[in-house]
Amino acid sequence: MIGLLAFVVPAWIFVIGLYGMATSRHLVHLVMCLSVAQSATYVLILEVGYRLGATAPVFSDVLSTVRATDPVVQALSLTDIVVGATVSALLLAFALRIYKTCGTVDPEELRPMRG
């Protein structure tokens, strides 16, 4: 049951994010929804490394025989958060730039000119 929930919760968060992006009428909202979709990956990563009744994987003040959670996934999620922050910052800068030049941030109104 818990095993299944571990996949259902991130899947749910991811789909909410996708739905928000698909129906978005504001670029900042769109970027936030992208972040929501990305948080699904954080949740999944942390779940994968979790052990019941385990402590944090810091071995300076406890015996190395103590049951600890997987330190690798924490490194993975940290990297993932750094990536997410970079992408969000860049996208928000784009949104700001678009607002300055086009005067709107509604994706429907921002149909690019094309030939």
Place this chain on the structure above:
Amino acid sequence: MTASALAPLAFAAPLTAAAVIAALGSVLPRRVTDLISIVAGMLTATIACGLLTAVAVNGTVIHWFGGWTPRHGVALGIAFTVDPIGGALATFASFLTLSALVFAWTYYDHGGPEMHTLMLVFASALIGFFLTGDLFNLFVFFELMSVSAYALTAFRTEDDSAVLGALSFAVVNSIGAFLVLIGIVMVYARTGALNMLQIAHALAAHADPLVIVAFALIAFGFLVKASIVPVHFWLTEAHAVAPTPLCVLFSGIMVQAGIYATARVYTDVFSGALAPHAHQIRVVLLSFGVLTAVVGALMCMMQQHLKRLLAFSTVSHSGMMLCAFALFSTRGLAGLVAYIVGHGLVKGALFMCSGVVLNHWSTLDVEMLRGRLRRTPWLVSLFGAGALALAGLPVFATFVGKAMIDRAADETGLAWLPFVLLFAAAMTAAAVLRALGTMAFGWGPKSDSQPAQSHPTTEAPESSDTGIPVVMLGTATVLLAACVALTFLRGRTAAPLSAALRFVDRQAKFAFTMHATPTGPLPHAAPQALHDALPLGIAASALALAIAAWALFGSRARPVWKLGRVFQPFRNALQLAHSGIVTDYVVWLTAGAAVFGLAMAAFTAGML
């Protein structure tokens, strides 16, 4: 210095140069930063060549960062595992970057040092992507490459369509990257390993639903980068607005990196576990590949904007490359690598030519350029040669790759596939030839049915130079010449074939990674005779000329060709789908992922 130290150096050299330019760019004169970046590009290419030589001698080269070698069969450290295919593509990427940097010499009068910084970061990420043997590391390089690509696409921030194109590009590719990451984490949950070969060892031959879902997620995420229909929209948006040196790298090697990653992950990680389902997976991948090749070719034919036309041609060729991989044969892989190199050189040269056009005439609209190229025979012949190379005329390296792919398809029992590829290649070549006929000779009907959503008639020129700079035409010529020269190399088929044999030899690579058992020199492969592929290669070029002639002069014989009207609804539907609205692209991606995932699940579960 040992060979294994070259692997991280190939990735660190451009990154260091990028840091130097970023730090000193504001105080140094422009020519100095140009020189630093070109020297860094040369250095990277030299290191990559040295690495490739070492791989050719030793078979495989490995570098464990921080000396974290595997203990007791567990690899905790991160490794660069350089096999001949990854090494060759990294070398090709470094040369293409060098050519783009040289091309940029006369290109940017108002560009700052940030351009060079970002291009070098992009190149180093690309090289790391080709060399790494660690699944999570692959994702990190994928993201680093993507983020620098988004920033570069929006480089001309005063142009709102550039920023908008970059936004679509970033949103769609980020979702693809999340899918890859979710797949990687699922694999980690099952095996507790991140080294690709160790994962494969832990998975052994157990293909349960989790493994299949993980593969579907990773493959689809990488195929977003490879611009497979229906997730190709970002590519045309980004290419139409990105600076030309970037287009060279995007179309020449970044899109192909998506195909490479799919091939690498399938071969290194999943090929053992999913072997019983290989046939079903091939059906899914082939369907998407053929769809992409055909839709890309049709859209290519409809374009009036030169860069957008070339971008759709890249979509089509990317579909052909996916078909080549989906054959799951060593000959198909060898053909894929040869085709990536040949296509990258040609597409790079064609984008450089379109950059020259934009630079000189300040527009990329074919109708606006009608007859304007009359006095530039060199440019016209470069365009013409590039078009025929896209069709696979037997003097270009694209022909060598295509000949191997065609033979592999025949050996796999898919005798119809070469004709689909021939059609797609001929259409993309015909599109360039048709545009060239209008631009150079003023041929073809005047397009009176301009779409209501009219394009800007002029774009900002990317340099203030008035003449056609020799450096630009020269770089494009060198790329095409390299494409011809590769065709006449002695190891043109034997080298890719033996590289592919090592690429698929998972046991040898695993023993080398985990127990440092030397893999020995590359396996010997018999070269493939190319003369029986000549008729098909010439037929593709002839077909391209015929289609281009029909598109240019067919209108005079309108009554006979009423048949064209039948396809009008399809044309309209295709054009409607390319709406340019980012939210629509998210919907397309979701639908594509759903179809891909469900098809994969249904096929492997034996339901179809």
